[in-house]
Amino acid sequence: MRFDHPAVPVAIAAMLIDSIGFGIVLPVLPALIVELGRVDLADATRIGGYLLAIYAVTHFFAGPVIGSLSDRYGRRRVLLISLCCFGIDYAFMAFAPSLGWLFAGRAIAGIAGATYGPANAVIADVTPPEQRGRMFGLLGAAFGGGFILGPAIGGLLGDLGPRAPFVAAAALAFANAALILAVMPETLVPENRRPFDWRRANPVGAFVPLFHAGGAAALLIGALLWQIAHMVYPSTWTFYVSIALGWDSKAIGWSLAASGLSMMLAQVFLIGPTIKRFGEDRTVLIGLTAGVIVFALYAFAQQGWQLYALIAAGAVTGVVGPSINAILSTRVDAANQGALQGGLASLSSVAAIVGPLAMTQALAFGAERGHAGGAFLLASLLCAVTFAVFLLGVVRRRAVLA
Numbered sequence: 001m002r003f004d005h006p007a008v009p010v011a012i013a014a015m016l017i018d019s020i021g022f023g024i025v026l027p028v029l030p031a032l033i034v035e036l037g038r039v040d041l042a043d044a045t046r047i048g049g050y051l052l053a054i055y056a057v058t059h060f061f062a063g064p065v066i067g068s069l070s071d072r073y074g075r076r077r078v079l080l081i082s083l084c085c086f087g088i089d090y091a092f093m094a095f096a097p098s099l100g101w102l103f104a105g106r107a108i109a110g111i112a113g114a115t116y117g118p119a120n121a122v123i124a125d126v127t128p129p130e131q132r133g134r135m136f137g138l139l140g141a142a143f144g145g146g147f148i149l150g151p152a153i154g155g156l157l158g159d160l161g162p163r164a165p166f167v168a169a170a171a172l173a174f175a176n177a178a179l180i181l182a183v184m185p186e187t188l189v190p191e192n193r194r195p196f197d198w199r200r201a202n203p204v205g206a207f208v209p210l211f212h213a214g215g216a217a218a219l220l221i222g223a224l225l226w227q228i229a230h231m232v233y234p235s236t237w238t239f240y241v242s243i244a245l246g247w248d249s250k251a252i253g254w255s256l257a258a259s260g261l262s263m264m265l266a267q268v269f270l271i272g273p274t275i276k277r278f279g280e281d282r283t284v285l286i287g288l289t290a291g292v293i294v295f296a297l298y299a300f301a302q303q304g305w306q307l308y309a310l311i312a313a314g315a316v317t318g319v320v321g322p323s324i325n326a327i328l329s330t331r332v333d334a335a336n337q338g339a340l341q342g343g344l345a346s347l348s349s350v351a352a353i354v355g356p357l358a359m360t361q362a363l364a365f366g367a368e369r370g371h372a373g374g375a376f377l378l379a380s381l382l383c384a385v386t387f388a389v390f391l392l393g394v395v396r397r398r399a400v401l402a
Contacts, residue, residue: 003191005127005187006128006183006184006185007122007125007126007184007185007187008122008123008126008127008135009145009272010180010183011119011122011123011139011184012139012142012178013142013176013179014079014083014119014176014179014180014184015119015139015142015143015146016142016145016146017146017172017173017174017175017176018083018086018129018142018143018146018172018173019143019145019146019150019154020140020146020149020150020153020172021090021150021168021169021172021255022146022147022150022152022169023148023149023150023151023154023174023260024068024091024150024153024157024168024169024172025090025154025166025169026150026151026154026166026238026252026253026256027151027158027165027238027249027250027252027253027256028154028157028158028162028163028164028166029042029048029051029152029157030045030048030238030239030242031047031158031162031240031249032092032093032102032162032163032166033047033051033099033102034094035057035100035162035325036096036097036098036102038342040146040396041239041242041243041364041367041368042243042364042368043364044239044361045236045239045243045363045364045367046360046361046364048235048236048238048239048356048360049235049356049357049359049360049361050103050357050360051102051103051106051355052106052234052235052352052360053353053357054103054106054110054358055106055109055110056106056110056349056352056353056356057110057353058106058107058111059110059111059112059352060350060353062111062112063109064111064130065079065188065302066082066112066118067118067121068196069145069189069196070118070121071121071188071193071194071196072193072194072195072196073193074124074186074187074188074193075118075121075125075186075187075188076180076184076186076187077186078118078182079111079118079119079122079177079180079184080177080180080202080248082112082118083112083173083174083176083180083353084173084174084177085112086109086112086169086173087171087174087177088105088106088108088170088171089106089108089109089112089173090105090109090167090169090170091166091167091170092104092105093105093166093168094166094169094170095162095163097245098263099223109368114167117264120139121188122159122187123135123139125187125188125192130306136377141264141317144260144263144264144267145264146281147260148257148260148261149210149254149257149262150258151252151254151255151256151257152253152254152256152257153165153168153253153256154168154249154253155249155250155251155252155253155254155256156250156253157290158248158249158250158252159249160377162249162287172239185186187399209270210287217393218389218390218392218393218394219324219327219390219393220328220347221330221389222284222324222386222389222390222393223321223324223344223346223347224350224351224381225382225385225386225389226288226291226320226321226324226356226361226383226386227321227348227351227355228346228351228355228358228381228382229291229295229352229355229378229380229383229386230291230317230321230351230355230356230379230384231351231352231356231358232295232355232359232375232376232378232379233259233357234356234383235355235356235359235375236360236363237252237255237256237259238256239360239363240251240298240363240372240373240375240376241255241307242371243363243367243373243389244302244373245302245303245304247304251304255307255308255311256351258308258311259314262311262312262314262315263318265315266315266316266319267318267322268317270315270316270318270319271283271289271318271319271322271323274286274319275319275322275323275326278326279355280326280327281323281327281394283319283320283323284319284320284324284327284390285317285387285390285391286319286366286387287317287318287319287320287323288317288320288383288387288390290313290314290316290317290386291314291317291320291379291380291383291386292380292383292384292387293380293390294310294313294314294316294317295376295377295379295380295383296364296376296377296380297310298310298314298359298373298376299371299374299376299377299380300373301373301375302372314341316377318376325344328344358378359375359378359379362374362375362378363375
């Protein structure tokens with residue numbers, strides 16, 4: 001494939017390496033928390049939720065700041081600093097003597113973890129408008145591909161001990177920074193830079209465009225509830241399969257890779273044809289129905305093959321988010337589309353704070369009482385509530401149009 005600017009393949013490679021580094025540590029995180037905290041898996045689940053939440057909170061406040069800094073000082077410099085900080089974070093976690101070090105590392109990662117934004121900005125800087133969709137798609141594919149490779153590699157490295165994948169992730173982050181330093185040119189020309197302004201870096205201001213999406217209250221509530229429900233995967237999966245089935249890091253890694261592959265295939269082959277066949281409204285309802293059923297079945301699965309079957313079936317839920325996004329995009333004018341997407345990203349950040357706390361507490365509560373499926377039952381319930389809220393919004397919207 002030919003690229004019109006040398007920065008584009010470097011940005012795509014950086015996103016691939018970065019997502020591999022993130023996914024590589026997931027299979028061994030429960031074992032490391034148990035080792036450092038001297039706790040059982042139920043308590044380790046709660047601690048894992050707190051670690052995810054501290055990352056999400058710091059990322060929520062730091063993300064707009066990092067984006068504004070890249071507009072002021074350029075993409076290359078910000079990407080370099082962010083990736084070096086990620087390397088420090090993984091090194092913290094690799095050699096952590098206590099749980100406090102893990103929390104410090106996650107806070108560092110949250111502050112510096114806005115690599116996806118500057119990478120998107122690199123493509124926007126140098127790619128003609130008619131080609132940006134394809135390039136953004138490649139960037140998303142690189143992120144998804146890394147999340148397939150990372151857990152598989154992490155599961156294999158887990159045989160060397162729970163700290164080995166963190167060492168590998170640190171090395172990848174620093175190698176990523178070295179790649180950018182060596183071959184990536186700056187893409188933001190001086191005349192397009194703007195002074196840093198704290199008002200633009202205010203994360204609360206990103207929600208404002210959501211209030212201008214006419215009659216979209218039900219959609220926005222539904223989007224938030226759905227995102228909280230969907231956090232059951234990243235926040236509890238490694239703990240859930242460890243408690244319910246006693247899986248080791250290798251088994252966890254392969255299951256995460258299968259989940260990433262399943263969702264990526266759904267993004268490529270399922271979303272477009274489903275929306276074309278049924279329309280956005282019905283597609284959302286189909287995806288939410290699948291979520292209610294699949295999440296409930298996860299709660300009572302007892303064998304590995306059942307989980308893999310549910311991973312495949314659960315890919316249907318991947319149609320919900322893009323369909324809601326498509327519906328919301330029709331509620332604002334063309335000049336506010338970018339701001340709307342920024343507001344939705346902030347909504348996702350709120351879900352990334354609330355979701356892990358709720359889901360890990362539900363899993364730990366159930367595990368202490370002999371049932372590890374509590375988090376998935378909560379996710380199923382949230383999907384059912386989202387279905388009702390969204391259906392009510394559809395009925396009201398069609399009544400107004402009639």
